[in-house]
Amino acid sequence: MSSKYFPYSEHICHHVFNKGGCNFCSFHLMKNCVSATPVPIKQMIQHFDAFISDQKNYQDILKNGRLSVEPQGSWFLEVPKGLRHHIYRFVEFHGLELHSQCRATLTNKKKVQTALSISMKAKYGPDFDRDLLEKNVQATLESFKTELKPYMLISTGLEVANNDDLKLINKGCQLSDFVSFSRFIRSGGAKLGANVLMAPPLVLDSVRKALKTAQYAFDVLKASEIMVVSCIPRIGSLGHALWRQGKWNPISATESAEIYWMIKDWYPEKTVKLDTMRVYCFHGKHGLKIKTEKQKISARKKVRKIAQEVFTSS
Numbered sequence: 619m620s621s622k623y624f625p626y627s628e629h630i631c632h633h634v635f636n637k638g639g640c641n642f643c644s645f646h647l648m649k650n651c652v653s654a655t656p657v658p659i660k661q662m663i664q665h666f667d668a669f670i671s672d673q674k675n676y677q678d679i680l681k682n683g684r685l686s687v688e689p690q691g692s693w694f695l696e697v698p699k700g701l702r703h704h705i706y707r708f709v710e711f712h713g714l715e716l717h718s719q720c721r722a723t724l725t726n727k728k729k730v731q732t733a734l735s736i737s738m739k740a741k742y743g744p745d746f747d748r749d750l751l752e753k754n755v756q757a758t759l760e761s762f763k764t765e766l767k768p769y770m771l772i773s774t775g776l777e778v779a780n781n782d783d784l785k786l787i788n789k790g791c792q793l794s795d796f797v798s799f800s801r802f803i804r805s806g807g808a809k810l811g812a813n814v815l816m817a818p819p820l821v822l823d824s825v826r827k828a829l830k831t832a833q834y835a836f837d838v839l840k841a842s843e844i845m846v847v848s849c850i851p852r853i854g855s856l857g858h859a860l861w862r863q864g865k866w867n868p869i870s871a872t873e874s875a876e877i878y879w880m881i882k883d884w885y886p887e888k889t890v891k892l893d894t895m896r897v898y899c900f901h902g903k904h905g906l907k908i909k910t911e912k913q914k915i916s917a918r919k920k921v922r923k924i925a926q927e928v929f930t931s932s
Contacts, residue, residue, distance in 0.1 A: 766806025773811030779834035843889030
């Protein structure tokens, strides 16, 4: 059991409908894991209540002091307002932290409009109600402004702190979006989290990029914590196709662990987490295999050298 809650709804990340979404993501397959028809708010609330009624889940939440909500998308867009407020009441009553996630574009009215337009077109077809779209845009922005609280940590998928690379992975965000998002989150009293993706498909010099992204998250975005994530070939994604063709290899367990420890060493006062759910069994299908102790020592040494260059440069 877990302190992580996965809402039951028909919603998946709207970015999936934007040229297939991020090139490393298989969120589009989540349509097979969510309801095929709209789920009433009452039923969503009942699903959440059933989750917290399980004593193992409930005790785990209390022990960790937080509830993590993992929507198939963004907290303020894919999680309906009625469910959000029901969860707020639970969190406030128990004095917990609330952790969730959100795309960085959701502080920009034009980009919110684009996101909702994509989502509504996929849901209702090309002749969806434009007045409803505008109403939903305003409701999303107003909720975003009023619902932020000090007990919240909202994470965003920074992935790689380079505009060219963000475009390459079809992230749909630029660094300016993350800066605006960070200011907005922190101005509301909430804390910011950021995901750092190690070695996404097509991104070169991946070790250096991962370290520089962590640096950007802490120094520029003023993130309270980061999650360091190894990119793996997820079925249905472009990354998986490239891996099958021998054109991309995930980062090794040795390198990813060393990147994690280097970031922790350089930012001891910050929270740095490693996504331990990501497996490394795919590594070595193509190219150099890091197997022997000598190869591992060499790989660690290389990461440390790059970390020294990144974190000591002005």
